[in-house]
Amino acid sequence: MIHLYCPQGHENPAGSRFCLHCGNKLDLPLTNGISAGLLLGDRYFIIRQLAQGGFGRTYLAEDTNRFSELCVLKEFAPQAQSTEILQKAEELFEREAGVLYKLQHPQIPRFRELFRVNRDGKGYLFLVQDYVEGETYRALLDTRIQQGKQFSEAEVMHLLLQILPVLDYIHSMGVIHRDISPENLILRSSDQLPMLIDFGGVKQVAVTVVSQFNQPGSGSAISSVTLLGKVGYAPHEQLQKGMVYPHSDLYALAATVLVLLTGKEPPELIDEHTLTWQWRREVNLSPMLGTLLDKMLSPQLGTRYQSAWQVLQVLNSNNTATQPSTPRTQATLAIAPSLVSNTQTSATVASPAPNKLSSSLLPLGKILLMVPLLAGAAGVGWWAVNWLQFQSTLFKGERTEKTAKSSSHPAASPQFSAVEQKRKNQLRDRRQQLAINNKFYIQLVNQAFWDKYPNQRGRNLSVTPEDAELRAEWDNIAAKLLDQLQPLSRESRRRLGSYTAKERDRWRMEVNKLNLSSQALYDLADAAFFERFPQQQGKNFMNQPIAQVWYALAAEKLDALIAGNAFERIGFDSEVIDKRVSGNLKPGEGKAYIAELAKQQVMKLDLQANPQVLISVYSPTGENVLMEDSSDRTWSGTLPEAGFYEFVVVSTASKPMDYQLNITTENHTPPDAATPAPSETGV
Numbered sequence: 001m002i003h004l005y006c007p008q009g010h011e012n013p014a015g016s017r018f019c020l021h022c023g024n025k026l027d028l029p030l031t032n033g034i035s036a037g038l039l040l041g042d043r044y045f046i047i048r049q050l051a052q053g054g055f056g057r058t059y060l061a062e063d064t065n066r067f068s069e070l071c072v073l074k075e076f077a078p079q080a081q082s083t084e085i086l087q088k089a090e091e092l093f094e095r096e097a098g099v100l101y102k103l104q105h106p107q108i109p110r111f112r113e114l115f116r117v118n119r120d121g122k123g124y125l126f127l128v129q130d131y132v133e134g135e136t137y138r139a140l141l142d143t144r145i146q147q148g149k150q151f152s153e154a155e156v157m158h159l160l161l162q163i164l165p166v167l168d169y170i171h172s173m174g175v176i177h178r179d180i181s182p183e184n185l186i187l188r189s190s191d192q193l194p195m196l197i198d199f200g201g202v203k204q205v206a207v208t209v210v211s212q213f214n215q216p217g218s219g220s221a222i223s224s225v226t227l228l229g230k231v232g233y234a235p236h237e238q239l240q241k242g243m244v245y246p247h248s249d250l251y252a253l254a255a256t257v258l259v260l261l262t263g264k265e266p267p268e269l270i271d272e273h274t275l276t277w278q279w280r281r282e283v284n285l286s287p288m289l290g291t292l293l294d295k296m297l298s299p300q301l302g303t304r305y306q307s308a309w310q311v312l313q314v315l316n317s318n319n320t321a322t323q324p325s326t327p328r329t330q331a332t333l334a335i336a337p338s339l340v341s342n343t344q345t346s347a348t349v350a351s352p353a354p355n356k357l358s359s360s361l362l363p364l365g366k367i368l369l370m371v372p373l374l375a376g377a378a379g380v381g382w383w384a385v386n387w388l389q390f391q392s393t394l395f396k397g398e399r400t401e402k403t404a405k406s407s408s409h410p411a412a413s414p415q416f417s418a419v420e421q422k423r424k425n426q427l428r429d430r431r432q433q434l435a436i437n438n439k440f441y442i443q444l445v446n447q448a449f450w451d452k453y454p455n456q457r458g459r460n461l462s463v464t465p466e467d468a469e470l471r472a473e474w475d476n477i478a479a480k481l482l483d484q485l486q487p488l489s490r491e492s493r494r495r496l497g498s499y500t501a502k503e504r505d506r507w508r509m510e511v512n513k514l515n516l517s518s519q520a521l522y523d524l525a526d527a528a529f530f531e532r533f534p535q536q537q538g539k540n541f542m543n544q545p546i547a548q549v550w551y552a553l554a555a556e557k558l559d560a561l562i563a564g565n566a567f568e569r570i571g572f573d574s575e576v577i578d579k580r581v582s583g584n585l586k587p588g589e590g591k592a593y594i595a596e597l598a599k600q601q602v603m604k605l606d607l608q609a610n611p612q613v614l615i616s617v618y619s620p621t622g623e624n625v626l627m628e629d630s631s632d633r634t635w636s637g638t639l640p641e642a643g644f645y646e647f648v649v650v651s652t653a654s655k656p657m658d659y660q661l662n663i664t665t666e667n668h669t670p671p672d673a674a675t676p677a678p679s680e681t682g683v
Contacts, residue, residue, distance in 0.1 A: 034059060034075070034124070041117045044073060044128070060131060063112075068490070069433045070131040071112065075124060097127065099175055100199065106428065107166045107195050130432070132197065134189045138182035141260055151260035153285055159185075159260075161315060163194050163253065168308040171246040175199070178244055180252035181233045182259060191438045232266020236275055237301065247296075247304040250311060254296035261285070275299040288318045416463065423475050430482055435490055440497030443545040445478045451535070452477070484532050485549065492552040499551035507558055514567060515594050515644040517622055523629070524566060524590040525554035527650035531588025561592065570595040570647075572665060582660040583649075585613065590650030595663060599642040602666040605635040607649070609659035618646040 034057070038046045045062040047070075052058070056075040062068040100111035112128040137159075144150055151159075163185070170177060177184075177199055186195040229238050235251040237243040255266050255277075262269065262282040269279050277297050280290070292314055298304045305311050416424065431441055450457040453470070461467040461474070485493060508518050529550045530537055541547055560566035570579050570593050583591060597603065605627075607615050617626035617635065620643025627635055629650075639645070651657050 034119075039064070040073075040119070040124075040126075041115065044071070044115070046073075063128075066433065067486075070133075070435075072109070072129050072131050073115065074127040074129070076126070100127075100129075102173060103170060103175065105166060105169055107163070107193055108170070109195060109197055132186050132188055132195045133435075134186045134195065136183055137185040137187065137194070137256070137260060140187060141182055141263065145263050150263045150283075153261070153289060156257045156260055157289065157315070159194060160253070160257065160311070163196065164308045164312050164315075166194075166196050167246070167249050167253070168312070170196075171249070171308060176244045176246060177249050177252075178229055178234070178238070180249055180256055181230050182256055185256070190432075190435070232270060235301075236299065245301070245306075246308065247301070247306055250296045250305055250308060254293045257293060258283075258297075288314075417468075420468070420471065420475075423472075427475060427478050427482070430479075434482065434486060435494045436482075436485060437494075437497040440545060440548065441478075441481075443497075444548075445474065445481060447545050448477045448481060449474050488549075488552055489556060492556055495555075496548045496552060497545075499548050499555075503551060503555065507554065510558055511561060514561060516561065516567070516592060516646060517618060519616075519618055519622065520592045520646050520648050521554060521557055521561065523616055523648045523650055524557040524561075524592065525550060527590045527652065528553045528557065528588040531652070557590075566591050568593050570663065572597070577666065578662070578664045580660065580662050582658070584656055584658050585649070585651035585653075586656050587651060587654055590648060593647040593649075593661070594644045595647070596644050597639055597642070597665060599639060601639045603635075603637065603639055603645075604664040604666075605647075606662040606664075607633045607659065608662070609633070609649070610653060610657050612653035613649060613651050613657050613659050615661075616646075616648045618648075620644050 034040070034046050034049075036046050036048050040046065040061075043063060043065050045064055045068070047060045047062060050058045050060050050072070059073045059075070061071055061073050063071050094114060097111065097114045103111065109130040109132050112130070115126040115128050117124050117126070141151070167177070177196065179198060180196075184196065184198045186197055187193075188195050229252070231239065233252045233255045235248055238248050258269060258277065258279050259265060262279060264282060269277050269282065271278055276299060277294070279293075285293070292311065295303065296305055296311065305314075431438065453473075456470065461470055463471075485496070488496075504518065507521055511518060511521050533546065533549070536546060541550075557566060566589075568581065568591065570581060572579065572595060579595070581593060585591070605617065607613070611631045614629045614631060616628045616630065618624075619626065619639075619641045621641055624640045626637070626645075647661065647663070649659055649661065
């Protein structure tokens, strides 16, 4: 769905003529949008339009220079354009882009570049940023309101603990957001963390340019800034005088919190004469949170909290469950330990019990007959807490002397070396690019690390130099796993951590439509899985995170079967008694064939291939397995059933292998009219 934004930034569904939140008319840009399917600058493939507002459109695109990674292109397209206006816009955008480029935080979409392109004689100007998959808090609130609900106090407290460190970071970098509201906070789907988007400085560029166009030579500095910020969210000094401070963002954050709590817009909660908030008639809050919000929303600048760090101190001091807070450094996020433990409650779960099943070599398809899937059951031990914390923290040096004096916390030095921090940031960035769920990824790496270092199982490694070598090994394993996961489709990678045992029921119905059994699908999935993870051979890993990768591969093999890429029907008739099929299999690949044959018919099979190409032959009901993962090249005998026989060839070789399968039938008679479907007994 394309979203429309009013001059105040409120989000509205497509087709709206007036803002559903403030009533402003939605004046749409007169410029033509970029069509889906176009490739801009030989790099950005446009997928669809996401939103449009008074200054342009926003598009979802794939960056073909970065493995088709999703990104967002924000077009600057004011209703009236000229070469002079665009030139001025580019100058201002470049200046603002320099500010955005400096912001490197996992809860802020990364700024990539300022992108210009000419198409059909027209110039386009875009800001390119990372794409954040999730819902805005405005959309979340609208859903709650439809259900007769709002956000709870516990939920907004959690939001404050998660977003205040982000504000502390940008303020330490000399940046003020200026436009915090439910529209500009997104709850990221991958890890349920709030993301801060749409910095007001970018919008200032737009309004400055448009103001200069509408009021040539008038000196539009004040008139332009008065347009910044949403009425009710931005404090009066920002809207009336263009004055912004760090506590301006705190005011807007408190206003956002009250909107989430009450479902009411700020004009419904503010006394326009005294500029005080009358929220207590709408919601009952604890004295601590009520007092906190009142101070953040004070009409008197001097009585507000002056920094996000001060607000965090109050929240932490009143949270009895919170451990001692992390020392704050300049340009370093203050992450409350309670935040980490709340968002990753499984961080101290004990490791799984030892496997009680036999460790004999069993293909996964057979293990599935005995073991239920327990997706994500492996405990997230080790140093997952520290991992989450450093992913949310930038270590960039000591506090300034002035900052140090303003806080009772001692100065803290970086916990990781520059080399290690860079390594971890690269892992984080690559995981995000591959769209892999962070919680699942940590579980997967922990499992692999514990398998290699069983004496570390369940232990949280420290961030001290003593554990530096083990941390390096963990990072090394993490990087290798990303290499192994990258060949999966993007959709498969997105779903890692969410596959359940119910998938098998759906697969069974789908393959039965092809007159195949689940076992044929499992054989193909096994081959692909064990080619990537040979160390899992003979292990019962279905209660481990790695099982999610097998499920992803099985889902892709199912798609290949349905598409006919890994499936072929061998036809026999009364005139033909011999059939030959051939192909080439890459490492871990396989192919399934079916042939409709009669009971008591004599069949001879001959496979010409390297011994590392294995073959399985299953009867129509599955009660008779003629060959199973066999390196034998021949088979002959009388068929025990009538119906569709399955022939599955897979490669366990490390290089591509050719094969040729010859099937000869004798005493051929037409199969029974009623052919039994493949049996799924016990599967």
